[in-house]
Amino acid sequence: MEVDIAGMAPGEQRTVEWRGKPVWIIKRTPEQVAALPKHDSELADPQSKRTQFSTTPEYAMNEWRSRHKDILVLVGICPHLGCSPSSRFQAGPQPSLPDDWQGGFLCPCHGSTFDLAGRVYKNKPSPDNLQVPPYMFEGDTKLVIGKDEKGEAKA
Amino acid sequence: MSFQEKQLPADASFGDKALNWIDARFPLSSTWKAHLSEYYAPKNFNFLYVFGSLALLVLVIQIVTGIFLVMHYKPDANLAFASVEYIMRDVPWGWLVRYMHSTGASAFFIVVYIHMLRGLLYGSYRKPRELVWLFGVGIFLCLMAEAFFGYLLPWGQMSYWGAQVIVNLFGAIPFIGPDLSLWIRGDYVVSDATLNRFFAFHVIAIPLVLIGLVIAHIVALHEVGSSNPDGVEIKDTVTESGIPLDGIAFHPYYSVHDIFIVTIFLLIFSAVVFFAPEMGGYFLEYNNFIPANPLKTPPHIAPVWYFTPFYSILRATTSDFVYWLQAGVAAYVALIILRTRLASKCKIAAAVIGLLIIVGMFIFDAKFWGVVLMGVSVMIMFGLPWLDTSPVKSIRYRPGWHKYIYIVFGIAFIVLGYLGVQPPTPVGTAIAQVCTFLYFGFFLLMPWWSATGTFKPVPARVVYHPH
Numbered sequence: 179m180e181v182d183i184a185g186m187a188p189g190e191q192r193t194v195e196w197r198g199k200p201v202w203i204i205k206r207t208p209e210q211v212a213a214l215p216k217h218d219s220e221l222a223d224p225q226s227k228r229t230q231f232s233t234t235p236e237y238a239m240n241e242w243r244s245r246h247k248d249i250l251v252l253v254g255i256c257p258h259l260g261c262s263p264s265s266r267f268q269a270g271p272q273p274s275l276p277d278d279w280q281g282g283f284l285c286p287c288h289g290s291t292f293d294l295a296g297r298v299y300k301n302k303p304s305p306d307n308l309q310v311p312p313y314m315f316e317g318d319t320k321l322v323i324g325k326d327e328k329g330e331a332k333a
Numbered sequence: 334m335s336f337q338e339k340q341l342p343a344d345a346s347f348g349d350k351a352l353n354w355i356d357a358r359f360p361l362s363s364t365w366k367a368h369l370s371e372y373y374a375p376k377n378f379n380f381l382y383v384f385g386s387l388a389l390l391v392l393v394i395q396i397v398t399g400i401f402l403v404m405h406y407k408p409d410a411n412l413a414f415a416s417v418e419y420i421m422r423d424v425p426w427g428w429l430v431r432y433m434h435s436t437g438a439s440a441f442f443i444v445v446y447i448h449m450l451r452g453l454l455y456g457s458y459r460k461p462r463e464l465v466w467l468f469g470v471g472i473f474l475c476l477m478a479e480a481f482f483g484y485l486l487p488w489g490q491m492s493y494w495g496a497q498v499i500v501n502l503f504g505a506i507p508f509i510g511p512d513l514s515l516w517i518r519g520d521y522v523v524s525d526a527t528l529n530r531f532f533a534f535h536v537i538a539i540p541l542v543l544i545g546l547v548i549a550h551i552v553a554l555h556e557v558g559s560s561n562p563d564g565v566e567i568k569d570t571v572t573e574s575g576i577p578l579d580g581i582a583f584h585p586y587y588s589v590h591d592i593f594i595v596t597i598f599l600l601i602f603s604a605v606v607f608f609a610p611e612m613g614g615y616f617l618e619y620n621n622f623i624p625a626n627p628l629k630t631p632p633h634i635a636p637v638w639y640f641t642p643f644y645s646i647l648r649a650t651t652s653d654f655v656y657w658l659q660a661g662v663a664a665y666v667a668l669i670i671l672r673t674r675l676a677s678k679c680k681i682a683a684a685v686i687g688l689l690i691i692v693g694m695f696i697f698d699a700k701f702w703g704v705v706l707m708g709v710s711v712m713i714m715f716g717l718p719w720l721d722t723s724p725v726k727s728i729r730y731r732p733g734w735h736k737y738i739y740i741v742f743g744i745a746f747i748v749l750g751y752l753g754v755q756p757p758t759p760v761g762t763a764i765a766q767v768c769t770f771l772y773f774g775f776f777l778l779m780p781w782w783s784a785t786g787t788f789k790p791v792p793a794r795v796v797y798h799p800h
Contacts, residue, residue, distance in 0.1 A: 289757045
C-alpha cells in the first residue's frame, strides 16, 4: 500500500488502514527525536529485541525505531488486547499519565504507555512494543507500507 | 399392550372429550399435574423465590423481541449499524422492541444474580439439588455468551472494541492462543466474518442450548422438589397419600403469587424502557451510538455492568500481583496437606498441581493468568455443592458470624463490579486485588469455614406464620 507523505508538518500524524488495522505515520520534530534515547532505562525493551509477539524489522531496531529518524511508521494496535492507543504527544503532567511524561501513546483500555518510538514502558500490561510493519520509501515522498526489500509482510 | 382410550359417558362435554382424546395420545393432563397443579412447593417461600419465574418471563421477552429484531436487522458490517438505527427510527414500534430487548438483557442479569444469591443464602445447591445448580450455572454461562455475542451486533464502537478485547483474551493462552483467536474471529481483525458468526451464535446456537438447559433445570428441580428458606426437606413429612404436609400446589397458589409480582416487575421494566432505556450509559453505553471505527478506540472502554466483577479480576492480575497469587497457591496447598483428612494420594496430587501452577506463573506472563483467573472466577461456581460442608443448608441456622462472611463476599463482588466500570488507577487496582483474594477465599476456604461454629437446631417442619 502506497502513501504520499509530501508536505507532512513536524508533529503531524496520519492514520491509514492497512489490512483492516490502523497504521500511523508520524513526522517527529527534531526535539522529539533527540529526546528518544534519554529514557531507555524506563522502557521494557528499548532495543526492540523481543520477538515473541512481533519482530521489529532490522532497519527499525534502533532507538527511534524507523528508517529515517523523523518518520515513524507503526501499527496502531496495542499488543496487550488489541485496542488502539491514543496519541498523547504533549509532554508534561496530565490526567492518566505520569508527571514526567515525555510525549507518546496511552492505551485507553488497560493503561499501557508507549514513548514516541512506540516502545512500551516497564510494568505495563502490554508485553511488547508497538509493531513496526515492513515499509520502504520510493523516492522522497512515497511511502510503501507492508512491503520492503525482503518482500511482502507475512500475516 | 394395545391402545386403550378411556370411555367417557355419552353426554360428556366436548371439552372433556377433546382432553380425553389428547390424553390418550400425549401426557397433557399428567404433565400439567406433575409440574403445576400437583407440584407441591414449600408453603414458606419468601419474596426471593419469585426470581426463577421472573427469569423465565425475561427469557420469553428476549426471544419474542429478538424474533422481531431479526426481521429488520442486517448482519453485515456495512449495514448493521444503519439497520439498528432504521429499527429505532423507521420501523413501527421498532424502538420499543429494541429497548425491550436491550433492557431485557440487563434485567436478565439482575434477576439471575438475585436468583443465584437466593440459592447461596438458603443452600439451594446442596444435596439432592446439585444438578439443579449445575444446570443453573450452565444457564448463567449461556447468558454471558448471549450477552457477549449480542453486543457485537449493533456494530457500534463499544461493540467493536469490546469484541476485539474479549477475542484477544483467548490469544493469551500459551501456544495455541493466537491461532485460536484468529479462528474465533474468522479474520485477522474483527470484521464482517466475525459479525456473521456472532449473529449465528446469538440467534441460533446459544438460545437452543439455553432453552435445553432451562428445561433440564426445571425438570431436575421438579424431580427433587424445591428447597425453602429453612432448608427443610418437605418430602420428609408427608400425608398418607404421599403429599408433603408443608407443600402447597404450585398452581394456583404460587402462580397467583408470581403473577402479582410479575405485574410489579413489568411496572419497573416499563419505567426503564420508556423513561431511561440507556440507564445513564449502564444498559446502553453512549459510545455505542458511534459506528464501529477499526482505526480508533474510544477514550474509555468498559464492559456492560454485568460483566464488570469478572473483568475487574482480569484487570487486577498485573505482573506484581502474580507473586501474591503464587503465595496464595502455596498457602492453599499447605492448608490442604495440613488441615484435611484426604488420602495421601490426593494430597500429593494437590502439591504437584500447586507446584505446576507456581512454576507456570514464572513462565507465562500475567496476561494469561488474568484470563485464567477470570475464567475460574465463573467456573468455581460449579464446585459450590461440594465446597459447602456445613451441616445445615440455610443461613438461618448457621452461626451468626457466617452472615458476615456472606456480607464481605457480597461487598467484594459489588466493589469489583464498580471498579470494572471505572478507568484503571493504581489505587483501584490495589483494591481490586484485595477483592480478588476475598472472592476466591470465599469459595476456596468454604470447606473449612462453612463447617465451623455452633449451628442452630434445624426444625423438623418449616417455619410458617400465616398472615
